[in-house]
Amino acid sequence: MKKPLIGLYLIGLSFIIPSLLSAQELSSQKVPLDPDVKMGKLKNGLTYYIKKNQEPKNRAELRLAIKAGSILETDAQQGLAHFMEHMNFNGTKNFPKNELVNFLQKTGVRFGADLNAYTGFDETVYQLPIPTDSAGLLDKGLQVLEDWAHSALLDPSEIDKERGVVLEESRLGRGAQQRMRDKYLKMILNNSRYVQRLPIGKDSILKTFKPETIKAFYKDWYRPDLMAVIAVGDFDPAKVEAAIIKKFGSIPAAVAPKKRVEYTIPLDGTNNIAIVTDPEYPQNVVQLIYKLPGKHEKTLKDVRDNFAQALYNSMMGQRIQELTQKANPPFLYGASQYGEFLGNLDSYNSIALAKDAASVETAITALLNENIRVQKFGFTEPELERAKKDFLNSVEQYYKEKDKTKSSSHVQEYLDHFLHKKPFMGAESYYNFVQKHLASVKLEEINMLAKTYISKKNLSVIVMASDKGKDVLPTEEKIKELLADAGKDVAAYVDDAVNTPLLSQDPKPGKxxxxxxxxxxxxxxxxxxxxxxxxxxxxxxxxxxxxxxxxxxxxxxxxxxxxxxxxxxxxxxxxxxxxxxxxxxxxxxxxxxxxxxxxxxxxxxxxxxxxxxxxxxxxxxxxxxxxxxxxxxDADVVSGILSYQKSYLENMQKTLTPEKVFSDSLNAVLTSNDPRRAPLKPESIDKVNxxxxxxxxxxxxxxxxxxxxxxxxxxxxxxxxxxxxxxLGGLPSTDRDDTYKHLNIFPPKGRIEKTIYKGLEPKSRVMMVYSGEYDYSPENNIKIEALQEVLQIKLIEALREEESGVYGVGISESTDKIPTGHYRFNINFGCGPENVDKLVKRTMEEISKVKQKGADARDIEKFVAETKRKTEVALKTNNFWLDYIDDNIFLGDDLEEVFRQDELLKTITPASTKEAAEKYFNDANFIKMVLMPEKK
Structure with missing residues (x-):
């Protein structure tokens, strides 16, 4: 429960602590779990968590968690924990091939946005939000989880098709960040097993592993004693429990199971420094990682002690933020806080974004000095008072929203309990506990934390910068000097807080x-x-x-x-x-x-x-x-801000990343090189007054x-x-008739095709743009939205599932009403350079099919279901209504338009999508931009 600082406790009603307990008494009491959560363990070892929660209504959040990730892979299995996650979407006993995604889309569940999964070092988690207002859907959702747990088909032909998809996901992660990470990872992870088991694995293994190898991983580690089923939502908990017992209780317990080793990162007391540069990295970042043994909350004293940790982080965050608000700030952005690290470790992290390579030393010194300042002089009583106010206010907010908390938030609490042994108390219990014990946290206790967090051993210092600035970066010896001399001349913190009325005089009210x-x-x-x-x-x-x-x-x-x-x-x-x-x-x-x-x-x-x-x-x-x-x-503060903005842009200009070059080139084409849409340059800052x-x-x-x-x-x-x-009635008013001056800059007419050569990695990016004039109306808007969604479905099927050429495809649509109607479709994907032409051709073929025959009726069914489900949830959120009212008033649209959705959705047919595709996928107004690696 250390991170996030409060959210993990908050669920429902629980016990009430009758009086303030001593530290010794708190140490003897385990953290009680929220009794509103039904927990159990089946005979085969599977754990389950069930909670009724009505936010959002008629929805449930389901999870299958497995205490198995990449750390358990053999040398021959590197990357297969993650690959296994992919394969569970490519055919199970009850949902062969892609029937799982097809079925869920028809219920309004979106692949990627809703239906998803992730693989970490130590766990794999599958997520499935499911409607509960249609007969049998919740039971079907639990069937999906059961299939994932033990009924993956792992068909060799499907494995071969998925190799390309996972390799493309691996390709997306390549670049400057990855190259630098590979240089310093051994250092910060003390050459532990974690270094050798990155979840994405090795491309050489992903290309060549035999089906038996992944089947072995599935058999060894997807077993009930390492699994949890989590269900939170608007349902009858008793019925859900009965369904879980029936479905998952029949999974046989593992016979002679492999030992699930808990791997650790050793702390050997040594400090290390890594200075890494890359020709495609445009920034200058410094990070101090003080590694510490991990702490786990087991007793109420642990819960109470973590108040001090939260307050420390809050006060330190305020001090670091103040440094960035100085006239001559030592860095553009900074942060220092204690939290979880990896495996068995926690860490105290200090990070800063330096102005330029020459300022890296200044940034390191500033971080070190601020840490030592707290270690030497501590925080002040006014700082603690403010931090306690903020902390209590946050807890009160969570408590007040206890019956309005989304099911997805609760799910995360139970995942953390199963995977990381983090207890959950419930909102009311935690709120009462905070009220009774927050006052007992004294300044001396928090100040002692600095002596624990900021140590002279187990420290890793990382500097990441561009190759172009490496000659002026501090050397390893210089950084050692900075560490040795840190804080010698620091003085105690001076609090500049004032307490005067916010307004110099009361407004004169209106009516x-x-x-x-x-x-x-x-x-x-x-x-x-x-x-x-x-x-x-x-x-x-x-x-x-x-x-x-x-x-x-x-x-x-x-x-x-x-x-x-x-x-x-x-x-x-x-x-x-x-x-x-x-x-x-x-x-x-x-x-x-x-x-x-x-x-x-x-x-x-x-x-x-x-x-x-x-x-x-x-x-x-x-x-x-x-x-x-x-x-x-404040002229002094602004001077520092603009100086840093200029340096930031200079760094970006000196080290042009492939993404930056491609983005700027695309922008130039889309705006016809209009200077009023040109990206900011260093000299732009000189014009700011x-x-x-x-x-x-x-x-x-x-x-x-x-x-x-x-x-x-x-x-x-x-x-x-x-x-x-x-x-508001007292605000100034001149009653002027004001409006804007629209620049009227839209994509140019005609066909434009351009290839940009930039980048060291063998990775490409494709952007295709259709645009033109548009008759803005609710009827046409729904057609544009439908066209976007049905094409998204088809291109995922074609480019990912059939061609195995991409990890994902992004399709977006936008419409403008002012000053005149315009529309725009963007289609983009990343892929291998060798596949660009093939995938572009396949994309055009899929567009042509929609233009000739219209969308498949099944895809329209999916669009209608997804749109209805998405709107049902949105209509119950404040954010939706705030933006909806504001946008519709600005555009002059009908405020009751949202209530026409069902009527408008009925107009979407294969014929209407054919008509829309013919109109909006106009080959006469087409832009294709391709990013290719530099020619060698």
Whole structure:
């Protein structure tokens, strides 16, 4: 339960701790598990976890977990734990060949997005979300899990077909990161077995292994004593338990099973340093890994002691963040925290992104000094007080949402219990425990952690940089000197917290001048006396969440000759803080409150996005009011930000990665080299002016009358009205008629084909784009969506399952209503250079089939099912309604359009997809871009 810091405890009702217990008493009590979770173990050794949970309704989350991963492979099996995961989707006893994916898609389960699995060093986990509102579906889902557990067919022909898919997945992982990782991995893992058992395995084995080899792995390790079935969702737990006992109890126990060895990473006390560079790595990263013996929560004292760990991480995170907010920050980004590492180890990690190669030494020194500062002087009482407020606020939020927590979150808790022996208490139990024992965590206890975490042994230092800067990187000897001299001159931390009112003066309230009910939408529309329009949608989807969005038209499109400053305006103003507070002081002022919000200025719009809880709504509205009326600029902080941005772009320009070159080339083609869409360059930063940014910000937020505010969440209309009148009604208003100036930049007409040669690895990428003018309407939009989905299904079948040439295929569609209608289809995939032409040809053939005959009726059935299921869940979330209302108002679309979905879905037929494909896959407007490795 050490990571994440709180989420793993939180489920349902449990025991209540009657009084504050001593450390000795806590040490004698095991962590009690949430009794609302039904746990059991079958005679064959299989473990199961069952919990009824109604978020989301009519859904269940199923998991099959196996305590077997790549660490258990023999030399001849390297990569086959992961390969086995793939094969479970390629034919089982009850779902031969691809029938599993086909069946699930018809129920609305999406392959990849919903139906998925992963293989790690020590475990393999299969995930299956399944609807529970149709007869037999849940039972079918459990049948899928049972098949995965012991009924994989492992047909040799299917194995051979899947080799190409797994090799393509391996190819995707190649590049600078992988090459550098291979150089330092032995060092940080102390040359343990983990170094030799990366889950992806070895290509040479993946190409040539015999079916008997993978069958042996399946027989040895897919056995009930190493398995758990997890079911959480909207169902009858008794019926699910009976089904699990019936289905999984019949699996025979292993006879003379192989011992499941728990492999470890030895701690030998040595320190080591790795300085690795690569010609395709554009950044400069330093990492300090202090390796420590792993800790496991077994008793209530362990739970209580981990409060100190969480508070330490919180306070250290705040200090590191403050360093990045200085006038001359030592690094662009940084973090230091204690957490799990791998195997039997935990670690204290410090990481930083340096400005450039010459600044790596500065970044290392800053991380070391900040660690030693805490070790020497400790934290302060005000820091601890704020951290406790934040910690308790987070726990309270989880507690308040205990009946609104998604089933997928609960599933993760039980996985961690089975795989890593992490206990789960339940939300109420943990909340009560925190309330009773958080105060007992004293500053001295937390300060002692620094002496444990920051050690002079078992430290790995990693520097990753571009080849182009390696001559100015610190040497191994220099880094040893830095380690020896760290913290010699550091002084105690000085807390700059202030406590003054956020607003210099109270707003002059306005009034609601008009009110309109939108009953079908469950929304109320208000107009305030200053012209501000507000849409209010109270919901019961969450108990402690209110989401806010405000949108006005204009953006930096109104400053066409100041694009660079416009793009950075909101970022620079946010960096300055607000009212009387600089950025770090504002964060401290808001400790213990759920107040999140900030301004943005985009190309066509400006606005504010935020979230809060009912108890902190007024503070959030004060913050929102201040964002309009009391922005703050800090020239010193901005100078540091821009300096780092320029260095970052210089690094990217010096070390052009294949991905960057391809992306920039594609952008140039799609925008016809329009300079207003050109990627930022180092010299772009020289054009950014803070004073002008402040003027642009003031201009965009000086008139609230053209803003539309949307509030969605846990509030009542009558209770929120007075707050809205005070803070939104008091915003400045000039009642100007504002809009944006659309650049009208869309992909060019005609056929364009271009090949880019860049990259050291034998990997290619293909992007195909169809675009053109478009009659924007709900009827056409659903046709575009259907076309995207049916083609996605077909290309996965063709390019992955039949050609074995790709790991995945991405197909996206987008439509524009303003300034005029346009559509765009993107089709992209990665593959071997030798397969580009073949796979492009096959893609065109599949598109041609849809143009000639329309989509297969079975694929349309899948699209309809997936769309309905996805919408059912989305309609019960605050995020959906916030974006839906805001987007539809901006575009002028019908707010009740979502209720037409069933009607619109009925219009999707093979004939309609044929018509849409003929119109939108227009060969006359076609772009093909291919990335190939550099010619040798």
């Amino acid at each position: 609601v001048t008009a009110e309109k009910q939108l009953p079908k939408l469950g929304t109320t529309e208000l107009v305030l006396s200053n012209g501000v329009k507000v849409y209010l949608k109270p919901t019961d989807f969450k108990n402690d969440e209110i989401l806010i969005k405000a949108t006005g038209k204009g953006g930096y499109s109104l400053f066409p000759n100041e694009r660079e400053t416009g793009m950075f305006t909101s970022y620079l103003i946010r960096a300055g803080g607000l009212g009387p507070y600089n950025q770090s002081q504002l964060q401290k002022f808001l400790a213990g409150k759920t107040v999140n919000g900030g301004p943005y200025i985009g190309e066509l719009t400006e606005g504010i996005e935020g979230s809060t809880s009912p108890k902190d709504l007024e503070t959030t509205l004060q913050l929102l009011y201040a964002l309009f009326t009391e922005p703050r600029k 803070l004073d002008r940014a402040a003027e642009i910000y003031k201009d965009r937020f000086s008139d609230a009358s053209d803003f539309v505010f949307t509030f969605v969440g846990a509030f009542s209309i009558e209770a929120i009205k007075p707050l809205l009148e005070k803070y």
